[in-house]
Amino acid sequence: MNPIVATRIKNARRLNGLSLQDLADALGVSKQMISKYEQGQSNPTSEKLIQLAKLFKVKADYFFRPHQVEIGQVNFRKKASFSSKKQDSLKERIRLEMENYLWIEDILQIDYSFENSIYGMKINSADDVVNAVSKLRNDWKIGMDPIHNLIQLLEDQEIKVIELHDVEDSFDGLATFVNDKYPVIVVNGHYTVEQKRFTLLHELGHLLMNLPECDHKEEENFCNLFAGEFLFPRDMLIYEFGPARNSISFEELGAMQGKYGISIQAIMYRLVDAGIIHENKRTVFYKTLNAKPELKRAIDLPRFATPEKSERFQQLVYRALSQQNISISKASSLLNRSISELRESTMF
Numbered sequence: 001m002n003p004i005v006a007t008r009i010k011n012a013r014r015l016n017g018l019s020l021q022d023l024a025d026a027l028g029v030s031k032q033m034i035s036k037y038e039q040g041q042s043n044p045t046s047e048k049l050i051q052l053a054k055l056f057k058v059k060a061d062y063f064f065r066p067h068q069v070e071i072g073q074v075n076f077r078k079k080a081s082f083s084s085k086k087q088d089s090l091k092e093r094i095r096l097e098m099e100n101y102l103w104i105e106d107i108l109q110i111d112y113s114f115e116n117s118i119y120g121m122k123i124n125s126a127d128d129v130v131n132a133v134s135k136l137r138n139d140w141k142i143g144m145d146p147i148h149n150l151i152q153l154l155e156d157q158e159i160k161v162i163e164l165h166d167v168e169d170s171f172d173g174l175a176t177f178v179n180d181k182y183p184v185i186v187v188n189g190h191y192t193v194e195q196k197r198f199t200l201l202h203e204l205g206h207l208l209m210n211l212p213e214c215d216h217k218e219e220e221n222f223c224n225l226f227a228g229e230f231l232f233p234r235d236m237l238i239y240e241f242g243p244a245r246n247s248i249s250f251e252e253l254g255a256m257q258g259k260y261g262i263s264i265q266a267i268m269y270r271l272v273d274a275g276i277i278h279e280n281k282r283t284v285f286y287k288t289l290n291a292k293p294e295l296k297r298a299i300d301l302p303r304f305a306t307p308e309k310s311e312r313f314q315q316l317v318y319r320a321l322s323q324q325n326i327s328i329s330k331a332s333s334l335l336n337r338s339i340s341e342l343r344e345s346t347m348f
Contacts, residue, residue, distance in 0.1 A: 005049075006040035008063045012056040013038075015092035017085055026055055069098045072177040075206040079170040090164075090171065094186055097162050098178050100334055104316045107325045112158040114183050116208050123209050126225055126273065132209060133229040144233050146260045150197050151310050154185065154204070161200070161310040163189035175203035183207050192302040194263040201227035228270045231262040237274045245277050250295075254303055261304035318345075 013023050013034075020038075024031040027048060036042035044052065053060045071091055076082070105111070117139045118132045137143065140157060147153055151161050160182055164171075172195075173187040185203045187196055205226030211219055240256060241248065248271070253264045262270075268285055271277045289296040314335060321331040321342070332339045 002043055002064075003040050004066060005043060005063045006038055008065070009034075009044070009052065010038040011092045011095065012052070012058065012062070014088045015096070016056060017089045023055075027051055065099075068102055068179075069095050070179050071095055071098075072180060074174050074176045075203065076171075076174045079172075082168065082170040086168070086171075090167070090174070090186075093164075094162065094174075094176075094184065098160070098182070098184060101160060101313055102178075102182070104313070104320055104326075104334065107320050108316060108323075110316075113181070114158045116183075118208055119210055121210060123211050123222060129205075129209070129222055129225045130229055130234060133226060133233065136208070137230070137233070144236050147197075147231070148261075148306050149308065150200055150261070151308050154200065155310065155312045158183075159204070159207075160184045161312075162186045163310050165189040173199040173203045175207045177207070192263075192300075193304045193306065193308050194257065194261060194266075194302055196308050197231060197261050197304070198227050198263065198266060201230045204230075224269075225273065228262065228266055228273070232256070232260045232267065232270050234270075234274045236260075237270055237276060241271065241276050243276065245271075247281075248277065250299070253299075258303040258305070261306065264299045 013020075018026075020031045020034045024034045027034070029048070033042065037044055049060055049063060053062065056062075071094065074087075074091060076087060118136055121128065121132050121135065123129055123132060140153070142153070154161055160178075162184065164186060167188055167190075169188070169190065171188055172191070173185065175183070175185050178184050185200055185207070187199050187203070189196075191199065202223045205223035206219075209222065209226060211222055214222075241252070250264075253267055256262075256267055257264050260267075268277075268282050272279050272282050289299065317326070317331050317334050320326045321328060326334075328339055328342055331337075331342055335342070
């Protein structure tokens with residue numbers, strides 16, 4: 001019995017969103033036999049392994065590769081329609097992505113270690129969140145300035161970012177630690193740049209903050225505050241808008257969205273949190289949006305110039321290829337690009 005093969009079959013089935021019966025029907029065996037494969041009670045024949053490889057679109061050696069990735073507790077940011085089966089599939093996809101990521105780092109002899117400098121700060125109030133963000137910004141040497149490329153900042157801080165471009169809109173993002181060592185944030189690549197940035201930082205809050213025991217809603221509120229404070233710190237809100245306002249123009253809000261990379265809706269929440277406007281002003285704002293669809297469409301437009309793309313993994317693969325650490329066929333597999341495309345992009 002081979003436990004590696006058993007686990008690989010189970011992971012691949014979950015990755016593809018198949019039930020035991022679905023896989024049994026595809027292989028022409030019983031559901032009980034698939035269960036035996038996954039429990040390590042029976043090994044599939046060579047013929048069945050080839051069938052599995054074709055079905056899952058992997059090479060046969062996939063089923064014999066030792067596991068390198070253990071995914072920790074996962075914090076999903078999702079809508080209710082994102083089912084548990086879809087969550088399981090996504091976890092397995094992240095496992096594969098991270099196996100490739102860690103493999104290429106190992107080939108290049110890269111060994112990063114992440115240090116969470118705010119772990120010792122207990123979060124019990126909004127002021128605690130503000131103080132944690134201030135310390136993190138200082139530790140990362142970014143002061144109070146707008147962050148022009150958030151993904152690059154996170155990757156420079158040894159946080160791995162994975163963008164997924166073929167997932168449903170019901171999935172926003174998630175955060176976890178891999179092998180109890182590597183912080184990972186996954187985000188929906190379809191979202192607008194402002195949505196993507198807020199989601200990345202919301203998930204960063206889940207990863208880094210030492211939150212109290214509280215219900216899900218309060219935890220989400222803490223992480224939303226973390227994201228808003230990180231993107232548009234309270235001191236900069238007061239600097240840009242003044243300490244107190246009775247009204248604010250759409251032009252001001254749009255200009256700040258373009259400068260700080262945070263949506264107008266999120267800015268409205270930040271203005272209330274900072275005491276610059278009264279909460280009833282935000283209520284009026286949303287009532288106005290509901291009454292004027294054309295205004296809502298205008299407010300929902302992206303205005304931040306930096307596209308926010310994760311390119312580190314791709315860069316590492318090209319580096320390994322250029323240094324002849326890996327073959328062009330392996331690079332093709334890792335990047336999901338044809339060998340001819342890679343040859344054209346390799347100048348010297």
